[in-house]
Amino acid sequence: MTSIALTIAGSDSGGGAGIQADIKAMSALGVFGASVITAVTAQNTQAVTAVHGVPLDMVRAQIDAVLSDLDVSAIKIGMLATPQIIDTVGMAIKDYAGPVVLDPVMIAKSGDALLATEAVDTLRSVLLPRATLVTPNLPEAGVLLGRPSAENTETMTSQGQALCKLGAQSVLMKGGHAKGDLCHDILLENGTVSAEFTAPRQDTRNTHGTGCTLSSSIAAGLAKGLLMQEAVAEAHTYLQGAIAAADALTVGSGHGPVHHFHQVWAT
Template sequence: MAPSTQQHLKQQKTNQTTSKNIPIVLTIAGSDSGGGAGIQADIKAMSATGSFACSVITAITSQNTLGVSAIFPIPLDHVASQLDAVFTDLNVAAVKIGMLADVSIIKVVAAKLRQYQPQHVVIDPVMVATSGDLLLKHSAISALKETLLPLADIVTPNLPEAAALTNRAVPQSEVEMNDMMADLRALGAKAVLLKGGHLETDENSNDLLITQDGFELLSAKRLFTKNTHGTGCTLSSAIASYLAQGNSLQQSVQLGKQYITGAIAHADELDIGQGHGPVHHFFAGHQDVR
């Protein structure tokens, strides 16, 4: 049984007072000017769960709680130079990958991962907008599947993203989630966390941790709040953070699920923006996560 997130965060504080070897986690993603998702959410989640966060920015978005008004992709050579700068100096224990935007960036990131071979790779395939519109062209989805997903320890799609990856309809039930498992295994990652948050009529929020030889159901009470901006970024970053600290994949996913559940449960304590606000990354208290 994995320890609770609260217990884990307290133990991290104790460990950090006796050791300077705080694990380093790299996030490769887009910037959210509103601070609720993307690079900003990743850094908060990694910090809150006890790791040191560094970043490679792939795009700059003009964004707030009401939506995205503009996207500026970072030039390809600068994405590559950021990756080289981080990997040639910092001892990166785990990498979390979010928004990559196009085929060229996907190929550069995949090449750098093969070059530097970090121990753990977590991919949150940011592919589908809340509206249901694809954020990646079909050519980019193909590149993601062919060059990047096979390098991952775990991929964390929500239901629309899993549908886009497998060319299937978006699941409308847990039975249909189960029916996707073979196709998700075929993507080549060591594991897939299929997130069931979109099944809003279900009493619980159930996720499937799918490995090459089995699966596990992870369940938490469904929490009703409009403040869920950045949940996917936050969960995948927490999983990467826990992997960097030496936890097994199963433990990291369990701890990540507990962390995001707590962050959502405390989201309404914040009053950020007029739309869909962020989750509360530091719900455990700043004194526990320094």
């Protein structure tokens, strides 16, 4: 039986993040990736120069087409851009019974905005309660809660619990934006810390697409039938390898992508 995961996200013309990163990561982990494109971005390793939202009826048509035919075992949701697209996605997946991984994408690695300010409330009210897992980085968690970004593991844990109270079944608080030589991620399930993942901070600027890659990798694990802790552990290990191999790629002159196929081919 083929494991299938669906990514609902924006397209990255530079190939390092968004839909492109999601399908690469899913494929690398042995899962067939289907896609629904919510926005087209003109983007490279240096900047996002233009964003064009896909018409709402086309977003809905893509979702309906995939879910009516493919046996999708997990959904990953990334860039949604506007309140209207968020509402459309929420309605389209309301009867979907499988796990949903929500990556609340707000800012590109270049610093460009990927989510309208007025869309935050809609994301919080429509999709957060629908999520099996939410994977915010520290600034994103802070925005969702209206609080400053967490600066230590205690605050990360309390903010993760607060996101669970807003309706998310599980939350993975990603510590990549914190300071220190170690990167610390905390997984909470039903408001309780169930696992922690620590890795040395790697000295590279080539980290474009790390959030997309991690969330889609978790969705791939869930699509294969892994338990939440197992899926997050597999994805964490895979991403660390992809970051470690990132400098072997020579893609662009800004924040380059991670090496999604580091286990398959080397440069």
